[in-house]
Amino acid sequence: MDKTEIKPAVQDSTEQRIFEAAHEVFTQKGMDGAKMQEIADRAGINKALLHYYYRSKEKLYEAVVRAVIAQAIPMVRKVLESDLPLEEKITRFIDFYIGIISKNTFVPLFIISEINKHPDHFFENVLPKELPQPQFFFKQVDEEIRAGKIRPIDPRHLIINIISLCIFPFLGKPLMRILLGMTHEETKQLLEERKN
Amino acid sequence: MDKTEIKPAVQDSTEQRIFEAAHEVFTQKGMDGAKMQEIADRAGINKALLHYYYRSKEKLYEAVVRAVIAQAIPMVRKVLESDLPLEEKITRFIDFYIGIISKNTFVPLFIISEINKHPDHFFENVLPKELPQPQFFFKQVDEEIRAGKIRPIDPRHLIINIISLCIFPFLGKPLMRILLGMTHEETKQLLEERKN
DNA sequence: GTCTATATTCCGATAGAC
DNA sequence: GTCTATCGGAATATAGAC
Numbered sequence: 001m002d003k004t005e006i007k008p009a010v011q012d013s014t015e016q017r018i019f020e021a022a023h024e025v026f027t028q029k030g031m032d033g034a035k036m037q038e039i040a041d042r043a044g045i046n047k048a049l050l051h052y053y054y055r056s057k058e059k060l061y062e063a064v065v066r067a068v069i070a071q072a073i074p075m076v077r078k079v080l081e082s083d084l085p086l087e088e089k090i091t092r093f094i095d096f097y098i099g100i101i102s103k104n105t106f107v108p109l110f111i112i113s114e115i116n117k118h119p120d121h122f123f124e125n126v127l128p129k130e131l132p133q134p135q136f137f138f139k140q141v142d143e144e145i146r147a148g149k150i151r152p153i154d155p156r157h158l159i160i161n162i163i164s165l166c167i168f169p170f171l172g173k174p175l176m177r178i179l180l181g182m183t184h185e186e187t188k189q190l191l192e193e194r195k196n
Numbered sequence: 197m198d199k200t201e202i203k204p205a206v207q208d209s210t211e212q213r214i215f216e217a218a219h220e221v222f223t224q225k226g227m228d229g230a231k232m233q234e235i236a237d238r239a240g241i242n243k244a245l246l247h248y249y250y251r252s253k254e255k256l257y258e259a260v261v262r263a264v265i266a267q268a269i270p271m272v273r274k275v276l277e278s279d280l281p282l283e284e285k286i287t288r289f290i291d292f293y294i295g296i297i298s299k300n301t302f303v304p305l306f307i308i309s310e311i312n313k314h315p316d317h318f319f320e321n322v323l324p325k326e327l328p329q330p331q332f333f334f335k336q337v338d339e340e341i342r343a344g345k346i347r348p349i350d351p352r353h354l355i356i357n358i359i360s361l362c363i364f365p366f367l368g369k370p371l372m373r374i375l376l377g378m379t380h381e382e383t384k385q386l387l388e389e390r391k392n
Numbered sequence: 393g394t395c396t397a398t399a400t401t402c403c404g405a406t407a408g409a410c
Numbered sequence: 411g412t413c414t415a416t417c418g419g420a421a422t423a424t425a426g427a428c
Contacts, residue, residue: 014393032228033313036422046395051423053393076375106312113309115370116302117229134376156376156386160365163372168360171367174311176359179272180330180352190352210411232404242413247405249411 015053017043019063022054026064027110031118034061065114065126068107073132075100079162080137086144090162097166098194108167134159169194211249213239215259218250222260223306227314230257261310261322264303269328271296275358276333282340286358293362294390304363330355365390 021042025034036057040047054060079093101108115122134155141155169176169191177187217238221230232253236243250256275289297304311318330351337351365372365387373383 029313030226030228030309032226035420037420047422048396048424049394055423057422109309109312112367112371113226113305116305117225119370131377132375154386154389157390159376160368160372160386160390161361163368164360164364165357167368168364169356171308172356172359172363174315175308176356179328180355181327182352190350190356193350194353194356231402233402243404244406244414245412251405253404 014043014045014049018045018050018053018060019067022060023064023067026061027068027106030110030113031061031121062121062125065121068111069126072107072111073130077132080132080134080159086140086150093162094166098191101167101170102191105170105173109171112171210239210241210245214241214246214249214256215263218256219260219263222257223264223302226306226309227257227317258317258322261317264307265322268303268307269326273328276328276330276355282336282346289358290362294387297363297366298387301366301369305367308367361390 018039021039022034024042025039034057036047036050039060040050043050050057050060054063075093075097078096079089082089084092137159138155141150141153141158144150145152173187173191176182177184182190214235217235218230220238221235230253232243232246235256236246239246246253246256250259271289271293274292275285278285280288333355334351337346337349337354340346341348369383369387372378373380378386
C-alpha cells in the first residue's frame with residue numbers, strides 16, 4: 001500500500017479538472033471561441049498550469065476531441081453491429097441516445113461544427129483506429145426487407161433518417177423554440193415526448 | 197442618363213464585394229473563427245476599408261446575420277402559411293428547400309451554431325419584425341387528421357420531423373461520409389436521391 | 393506543481409497620406 | 411475611397427520564483 005500514487009478512474013487531480021473544464025468550454029464554444037483564461041478559471045487554477053499539463057491550446061483541444069470521439073463511436077457501433085432484431089435495436093438506440101444527448105447537449109453540434117471548420121484536426125490527427133462497420137447493418141436491413149418486415153429502403157437512408165430524427169431536434173432546439181413560439185418548458189417537454 | 201450613380205440590384209461596388217466576402221467567411225467560420233484580414237483578402241481590398249464601410253467587425257457580422265435570416269424566414273413562412281393541400285405543400289417545400297441548401301451548405305449550420313454561441317446577437321439585435329405564424333399550419337394538420345387523411349400526430353412534431361430530415365443530412369454530410377465510408381461523389385448522389 | 397510576471401503573437405481598429 | 415503604417419488590447423505562451 002505504499003504506492004506513491006493511487007490511480008483511480010475518477011480522480012480529482014489538477015489534470016483531471018483542467019480536462020473537464022476544457023471539455024465544457026471547447027464543446028460549447030468551439031476551438032476559436034474558447035479562451036484559455038476561461039478554462040483556467042473554471043478549473044480553478046492559473047493559466048500557466050494549462051501549459052504545464054498540455055503544452056498548447058491546440059494539444060488541449062485535441063485531447064478533448066479525442067475523448068468526444070471515443071465516447072461517440074461506441075454508441076454508433078452499438079446500433080450498427082449488435083445482432084438484435086432491427087426494430088428492437090433501433091428502439092434501444094433511440095432510448096439510449098436521447099438519454100445521453102439530453103445531458104450533453106453541446107457535443108453533437110460541437111462535432112458537426114468543428115468537422116466543418118477544422119477538418120484537418122479531425123482527419124489528420126484524431127481519427128479513431130477503428131471505424132464502425134456498417135456492412136452488417138446493411139445486410140440485416142436487406143434481409144428484413146426481403147422477409148417483408150419493413151418497406152424497401154436504402155439502408156444508408158434509413159441510418160441517416162434515424163440519426164437525423166434523433167439529433168436534429170436537439171441541435172435545432174433554440175431555433176424551433178422561436179419558430180413555434182414556445183417557452184423553454186414546453187420545448188423540453190416536447191423533446192421528452194419524442195421517444196415514440 | 198446623366199445619373200452620377202447607377203444603382204442596379206447587382207452592383208459590383210466595393211461595399212457589395214465586402215459584404216459577399218464577409219458572408220462567405222462568417223457563415224463558414226462563425227463570428228469567432230472569422231478574421232477581418234481574410235474577409236479583406238477575399239474581397240480584394242484592404243483591411244482598413246472594412247472599417248470604412250462597416251464600422252466594426254460586429255457591425256459587419258450583424259449585417260450578414262440579418263441577410264441570412266431575411267433569406268431564411270420566407271422559406272419557412274411558405275410552408276407554414278400557404279394554403280396548398282398538406283402533402284403538396286410539404287413536397288414543394290422539400291424540393292425548394294433542398295435546392296437552396298445544396299448551394300448554400302453552410303448557412304443552416306451557421307444559424308444553429310451562432311444561436312448557441314451568441315444568443316444575444318440573434319435575439320437582441322437582429323430579430324426579424326415578423327415571425328412565421330404556425331397556427332395556420334397546426335389547424336390544417338388537425339383537419340387532415342380528422343378527415344383521416346394522415347395519421348394522428350402533434351403538428352409540432354411533424355414540423356420538426358420534416359425539418360430534421362431535410363436539414364440534418366446536409367449538416368452531417370461529412371460525418372456520414374466517414375461513418376458509412378463513402379466517397380464525396382457517393383455522398384453527393386445519396387443526398388440527391390433523398391427527394392422522395 | 394503552482395504561482396506571478398513578462399514575452400510574443402495576433403487581430404481589430406485608427407491615423408494620416410494620397 | 412483607398413492605401414500604408416501603426417496603435418492598443420487581447421490571447422497564447424514562456425521564464426523564473428517559490
